[in-house]
Amino acid sequence: MSHAELDRLQACLNFALDTLRREMDNSQLPPLSQCSSVEHPLDDPTSYLPSTALFDARRLSLACLGELKNLVQSPLDKRMDEKYSAYGAASIDILIKTSIIDYMSDLSNPSEGIPAAELASTFGLDSQKLIPILRCCAANGWVRETRDSSFALNRCSRTFIKGHPGRRLNLSTPGFMSIVGVMPSWVMESDWKLSRSPAQTGFQIAFKTPLQRFSWVMQNPHALIPLADHLQVLGDMSTPGIVADYPWEQLETPIIVDCGGGEGGLVTAILDAHPSFRAIVQDMENVVALTSSIMKERRPRDVESGTLNVETHDLFQSQPRIGNEYSFILRHILSMYQRHDWPDKEAAAILGNIARALGPKANSRINSKILIVEMVAVPNVDSTATTSAELFLLDGNDKRLDYDVPSHFGSASKLVNAFSVHMLTLMNGCERSLREWESLVNGCGLRITNVYPLRAHTSVIECALGTRALL
Structure with missing residues (x-):
């Protein structure tokens, strides 16, 4: 009897794990362990960038x-997993908001664990609840049950300790569960089911409000x-990849404008890696005051020398920095899983304002660029993901293995697709495919x-003036 799909996936997984193990050894990284009481370098993408082969493995x-889970798990179990997954998020939220996570991290022997009854008594809670x-958190890999009804933090849960990035991500969107709850009725039954308006x-x-999401947040x-913290971490997760994986040495303009x-x-990370550039940070007035203060504290010499400037600019207004000496960055602005989410009309207005600033065009040998840093949705229409992965993972003498995984890397791309649905529910937006990006650009x-x-969930879409604009 042939188990073709199972055999191919098993071979693929063995190959990926063998490569993962080899690349970790080459990078002199410690072994991965859920029983460890300390964080692993791979746990924080804001501070550690793995090798390309390690990222792909x-x-x-x-x-x-x-x-494998899709192949082996029964559909009913899978459906039940999805239905009750929200309780896993809520359970972690409870451990953070009660400060139980911080308390457990400060124990004299955090690996040993602490009885739930003791935690309940300390925090004035009901141990029966x-x-x-805690067991729900353990089933999701966030804590360990060291003995009956006693629990300890594991390696992964340390990201929720105060001051760590996971803590800032978790407390992100007040009312998130309410938004999820209304999504089915909004899509199928509401008066707005055919509307594509962000309002x-x-x-x-x-939220029982006529306001768009960003306007509501401002009021x-x-x-x-908490939303600003959340978005800052999301941006920081892609920063090491942007700095390392885009060929900045090929950028011809001396000044980078981060819109x-x-x-x-x-821009701080870019200047650290490429000190020959100058940089400008643009944002709304209420953000610029804070940014100016941070830059004066962290990079006083760059501010004093004019290497780094901070200025107020509304993206819907004409771009004041005009000419071939500028290249522009738009990170998480146009598809907006960050602060806004603009439909195509508004996205085109923002992009058009910058495109008009790329002149003068005649007699210039310098090509200004617009660098759009965004997720690119990949349609799951075939099973070719391993073709690109093998370029990094296979040694010269290796033979191509007979296996396939989805072109969008399946479970590894869940975040991209979840963000797309999140933006749909918040602002009637979604992540664009490359074809859709081309249409907009x-x-x-x-x-x-x-x-x-990038070695992240995002890519850098490099744009320049079209042929007609150069004439």
């Missing part, structure tokens, strides 16, 4: 595991700080000159 491993919550979404229904300061650059973390008098995949 990890992604291929996750893709194989997801396809706390035990199933007629699940967000307005869940509700209690939501602004909607927030606190300036991206070409409509603004630009052309895509290259796409650089």
